[in-house]
Amino acid sequence: MKNPRKWEILGGSVKGGLHKVANLPNQDSISWRLAKEAKEAKEAKEAENAETEEFLEFADFVDILEQLEDSNDWDDLEQLQNVKDARNAQIAQNTENMASIEIMPATLAVSDGHGGAKYIRSADGSKWAVVALKSVVAELPIGYFSANMGNNELEELARQIKRRFLHKWQTLIGLNQENTPFSAEELNFFAEKVQTGKLKQADVDKVLANPKTAYGCTFLGAVACHDLVLLLQYGDGDILGLYGDGTTEHLILPDARNVGNTTLSLCNLTNATEIQHRFLLAEEIPQLIMLCTDGVVNSFPDNVARENDGFFRIPVQLKNMLKRENANIRTATEILKQNFLEPMANAGSGDDTTMGVLFDFAALLDEEVEKGEKGEEDENSQKIEKNEENEKNIKKNEDFANLKEPKEGTKI
Numbered sequence: 001m002k003n004p005r006k007w008e009i010l011g012g013s014v015k016g017g018l019h020k021v022a023n024l025p026n027q028d029s030i031s032w033r034l035a036k037e038a039k040e041a042k043e044a045k046e047a048e049n050a051e052t053e054e055f056l057e058f059a060d061f062v063d064i065l066e067q068l069e070d071s072n073d074w075d076d077l078e079q080l081q082n083v084k085d086a087r088n089a090q091i092a093q094n095t096e097n098m099a100s101i102e103i104m105p106a107t108l109a110v111s112d113g114h115g116g117a118k119y120i121r122s123a124d125g126s127k128w129a130v131v132a133l134k135s136v137v138a139e140l141p142i143g144y145f146s147a148n149m150g151n152n153e154l155e156e157l158a159r160q161i162k163r164r165f166l167h168k169w170q171t172l173i174g175l176n177q178e179n180t181p182f183s184a185e186e187l188n189f190f191a192e193k194v195q196t197g198k199l200k201q202a203d204v205d206k207v208l209a210n211p212k213t214a215y216g217c218t219f220l221g222a223v224a225c226h227d228l229v230l231l232l233q234y235g236d237g238d239i240l241g242l243y244g245d246g247t248t249e250h251l252i253l254p255d256a257r258n259v260g261n262t263t264l265s266l267c268n269l270t271n272a273t274e275i276q277h278r279f280l281l282a283e284e285i286p287q288l289i290m291l292c293t294d295g296v297v298n299s300f301p302d303n304v305a306r307e308n309d310g311f312f313r314i315p316v317q318l319k320n321m322l323k324r325e326n327a328n329i330r331t332a333t334e335i336l337k338q339n340f341l342e343p344m345a346n347a348g349s350g351d352d353t354t355m356g357v358l359f360d361f362a363a364l365l366d367e368e369v370e371k372g373e374k375g376e377e378d379e380n381s382q383k384i385e386k387n388e389e390n391e392k393n394i395k396k397n398e399d400f401a402n403l404k405e406p407k408e409g410t411k412i
Helices: 017-022 038-056 061-067 078-093 095-100 122-138 151-179 184-195 201-209 211-215 303-307 311-324 329-348 361-365 376-383 388-396
Strands: 008-014 028-033 102-104 106-113 217-225 228-234 238-242 248-250 276-281 288-292 353-359
Touching: 008 028, 008 106, 008 329, 017 329, 028 122, 028 353, 106 122, 106 288, 106 353, 122 151, 122 211, 122 217, 151 211, 151 228, 151 276, 184 201, 201 211, 217 238, 217 288, 217 353, 238 311, 248 311, 288 311, 311 329, 311 353, 311 361, 329 353, 353 361
Parallel strands: none
Antiparallel strands: 008 353, 028 106, 106 217, 217 228, 228 276, 238 248, 238 288, 288 353
16 A cells, blocks of 8 residues: 555444433443554553443443453464564564554444433444444464455454454443343333333343343444555444545445344344444555544435435535544544534434544645535534434423334334
């Protein structure tokens, strides 16, 4: 690759207006970790635990992680082992340059809990999903993520990561349920929903028999080093890429199994091979990659607007903003929240809105700002087409139970 990528990450999440009215938590979760180099190897695992514990604010976080099985159960694959051995040899022969060797790729994870009556712990489910991907990537042996791998090795790598991600998520929510069974308050919530006709008793019985349902959520992920990117998706949401010529495109095409407000859910997934994935190598790798929950795209209900002035324009606006702010992450995060996420959450879809952005600032600087006027993204809120029904509910609805309950695998 002519110009290897050096990834930086920007992200944020805002609770939707509908959930504010209902006094419910943000159902979306986002977490990330920058690439680790060899000199940071010793602190990598400790940093992972500390970062995730702070992000989740779960009192039982450490206890649950300590109950996980050891991470040394990767398949004994001869081809991957050869790559691993080659990378280890490279490090051993170049100890004076170890600081420049990436041993752990950057990771960005986004998840969206369904938020419906059956999915009473979906906010927790989304948080454990982002934890699961970061944990799996942190466990990758050196050399298991490299553009030097052949196609067969890459596909096996994807299979391993998807399998372990699903296993990790199921283990985490299983331990969470075991440690904190459904409370009296949660059981009373189910009973109230049955009495008001919002849920059928048969649905409640299914959740109690299979508590995994309560944690239903979707998932988006990106694992990236300087010359290789792996993208993962299960359920709705979008992954867009911005290239040097100004082109924005879907890096993973929307899954046809997501219809309307119905989405695939991790809580129903039994075969990890169903998780969509795509590898990007060399010139396929964009300057900027955006992962976002469906609360973002649904703020642009017209398909034409999505692909012209609205949704597909967001990566360009982000690029220009990052260049103008010289990639100051603190300032960029504030702008992302105020000029993008909050207008969408409150006047657009009304849903929780979350964006995570991988970008190579040096690559962005190679291009001229397409529309360099200061504050171009300030117009973002004006371009969002207000969803009148959501806006009415956000402003006037005093009883969230009066809103539509989602169908199986759908979200509010």
